[in-house]
């Protein structure tokens with residue numbers, strides 16, 4: 001009944017994919033969206049989606065990999081994005097946290113992939129880290145026509161309000177459960193239930209009490225439960241709402 005809308009099954013830390021999938025199915029997670037960080041990891045997601053009925057994928061180039069973006073890389077991203085299980089272009093965006101970074105290249109690659117999403121009528125999965133101003137500017141000047149989600153949202157309530165007004169969804173990860181998560185808690189309470197998504201961003205960001213270990217989609221019920229309690233909603237009902245939200249934003253989730 002749970003959905004993980006953002007994870008990295010192509011990561012070597014989750015290399016025993018059969019075991020990872022078996023574990024999350026056992027934990028009640030029936031739908032998982034694995035992200036591309038470059039053409040190669042997007043293609044791994046494509047292959048995994050063929051092998052596992054519960055796996056869907058996004059195709060795209062992560063801002064931290066934007067230096068490797070060229071016509072050939074772009075063609076590979078587009079080629080698999082027309083697949084029936086490719087639910088989005090992602091993850092794309094801006095990251096000024098990991099240094100060194102090249103702002104101009106990141107912005108160019110981000111805009112180019114928004115255009116791909118618009119041409120293919122797909123939503124986008126957005127990564128925004130230490131780059132709020134520029135990300136909002138790109139999203140305003142190059143509007144994603146089929147919507148999107150701000151994944152692992154780390155912004156303020158004010159920023160959340162701006163992206164919600166633009167029609168975006170906000171996705172919550174294990175960071176919400178961390179001890180110092182005051183800002184995230186405020187945002188968690190603020191975002192309307194019908195605009196919330198849940199994710200693990202695994203293998204990163206394992207939620208409390210598993211912080212510091214290899215994260216996996218099996219932990220998404222912990223995040224969903226935490227957010228449901230924060231909002232004072234019964235877990236089953238909230239999980240159902242989150243699934244509906246995901247199916248509204250990512251129509252291809254219903255297509256298979």
Ligand SMILES: [Zn+2]
Nearest residue numbers: 006035091201
């Ligand atoms: Zn990610």
